[in-house]
Amino acid sequence: MKTLLIILSLGGLALTVIPSVLVFLQEITLEDHKLYMIFGMILWFTTSPFWIKEQEL
Numbered sequence: 001m002k003t004l005l006i007i008l009s010l011g012g013l014a015l016t017v018i019p020s021v022l023v024f025l026q027e028i029t030l031e032d033h034k035l036y037m038i039f040g041m042i043l044w045f046t047t048s049p050f051w052i053k054e055q056e057l
Helices: 002-024 030-050
Strands: none
Touching: 002 030
8 A cells, every 4th residue: 555655656746847847848838737737746745645754753
């Protein structure tokens, strides 16, 4: 389960980085960029808290 959450979280991060590069290269439109970024943000913030834990001191 934790592995699946990590994969989904990294996919969300990829959806926040890759579209920016694609807009810069003029491969996708700005509207598509915004859609991918929102989906990636939601994916990251809904999956990452379940596998990232703070280190205890």
